[in-house]
Amino acid sequence: MKFAILVNEGPYTHQASDSAFHFTQAALEQGHQVIRVFFYHDGVNNGTRLTTPPQDDRHVTNRWSELAEKHDLDLVVCVAAAQRRGVVDEDEQKRNSKDANNIADGFRISGLGQLIEAGIQADRLVTFGD
Amino acid sequence: MKFAILVNEGPYTHQASDSAFHFTQAALEQGHQVIRVFFYHDGVNNGTRLTTPPQDDRHVTNRWSELAEKHDLDLVVCVAAAQRRGVVDEDEQKRNSKDANNIADGFRISGLGQLIEAGIQADRLVTFGD
């Protein structure tokens, strides 16, 4: 079965990203496909490589990056939400004349259409948020 | 009278930062002192210079930076909360071996002691959050 996952909150403040991660992992373990994980609202803050959580805590962003690498997951950060909140890749950096970028490995920035497309193509869309 | 302001949510998602801004401005207009604005929890996300909000919307971070410049405000981002969420200045960049930083003009990263100190020194601590 094809799943799409929507994550609406950032790391640490809300459990949403953790729950989405565990659900995604469990779905993959059962042999399902996860066609896209879409990060919207404050969820875009999962996609920064600049976090340094305490050593005895989980690393939310790296965990997503590693899962994406292992299972070839498509982690998409919404461009409009990312612009409001300061999540930037190289293209966005150039386009908005910023002096740095902060996107994490395995994440890409794209439009809201990717969420709609995931809703159309997936058998199930599961949302995690606040 | 001396005010201290605590902001617990990031820009755009919650109105907290807007409300704190308007309150701070109104307090300054009445001749009060605002000895510190402390950003905690997701509030640290107000302190990134990488946001590009839509042109017809307010620029939450720049507005804080400009107010700070004008009134010599002390905008403090909590270091522990910032590490979890990826808000980084030059020192933090070196300390945690990051390849970029994103702190905005007028903000500085410091410890939670700065919040307690503000609570001790201010006549009033006013909190804005979710």
Next chain:
Amino acid sequence: MSEELQSGIVKKFLYINRRAPHGTNYAQEGLEVALIGAAFDQDVAMAYLDDGVFQLKSGQDTKAIGTKNFSATYRALGDYDVKLVYVERESLERRGLSEDDLMPLVYEDEDDDWEEKPLIHVVSAGEMQKIISESDVLLNF
């Protein structure tokens, strides 16, 4: 658009709005999804319940709080081919509101000589149950 989208799958998208506007921007960013989604040739409906009904309150003016007044955008829903806007009656009543308090949203019916018709349908909780259960993709804001 990608190959799969040419395949002609048409699903019923329901945008469920349960939060007040302005205190958070879920309402605004939710509306942005609905407008983008309108380009995808799917069946689209909006549902407003709980504090979400406040999103449609007439007379909103954000000048004094300095935020973007996106409430004008609701009037564009009809132009984006969204023809069904459901509002739960119980949610209105618990908040002391009636349909008269809501913005008068309309669309032009191309099948009826472009006559202006109301977009908003006030429905009972029972009807809302059914609308939710008969949709294919549920997006919550």
Next chain:
Amino acid sequence: MSEELQSGIVKKFLYINRRAPHGTNYAQEGLEVALIGAAFDQDVAMAYLDDGVFQLKSGQDTKAIGTKNFSATYRALGDYDVKLVYVERESLERRGLSEDDLMPLVYEDEDDDWEEKPLIHVVSAGEMQKIISESDVLLNF
């Protein structure tokens, strides 16, 4: 510490905890403030009300959700010279909890031969009203 802090101002700090643990990290980051604050020689008390009472529930184990189990840190409150932990009775009762469900927090009383004494005081809403109104600095998590 800065000059002002040498001035000997002692205020009553009250940390008001109204949220459940784990679903958000306000509880965890709130506790971090309280522990840092303990170094400042102020009068410190903790208040747990509404879903905040769930923070003190015994037997929390976050291994299966992979988050940090900060609930062990509450046991350190006594060592940080926090001697007053108020829990609102009404909040416990509405949630079907009693004092027996809470972690047994203690401190060693230096004025009484280091005897272990309970930190938690279950109080009524009326008493909590008074505790809140008599504090100088209120921090909410």
Next chain:
Amino acid sequence: MLHVVNKSPFEKNCLESCVRLSQAGSCILLIEDGVYGALFNGEASEEIQTCLKDRKVCVLGEDLQARGIESDRIMSGVEVIDYAGFVRLAVEHPKVQSWL
């Protein structure tokens, strides 16, 4: 003491807790989505009515206007103030409690 409530009473329990735990003589200020609590015929009106007996209740005009709540929809006895008034309330009262 000044109590600030920023959540809709239809969605969250903040106003309820504020009412339970604020004392006679204190002031309750509704801001952000908290202003919906001042609607005169909403379900929260009883709670506000109780408060008005021995507490002052204010609501932030800027937030009412943003939400399209005209002043004739506000319960009588509730005072509409602006940000300058918010600051004055914070000065008048020796401490501020935010029911987040």
Next chain:
Amino acid sequence: MLHVVNKSPFEKNCLESCVRLSQAGSCILLIEDGVYGALFNGEASEEIQTCLKDRKVCVLGEDLQARGIESDRIMSGVEVIDYAGFVRLAVEHPKVQSWL
């Protein structure tokens, strides 16, 4: 249809809305702070009792354990499942509604 509730019923209105707007035959899953709704003697127990008449109610074990809620504190009739069970529920039911 699978309905997911992730908020404490003591703090927010999500469970209430889910109960009002879910149909007979559907399944309600409590996760994150939503698991507090399954406490057998809490104030939300009546709402869950109503649901149990014609709906299936499940609760995520991982989130119960994190919060120190032992299984003997859960209302009878509520089924404890794990993340694998959450995925199976999402497969069984043709759509998933999250009451955020």
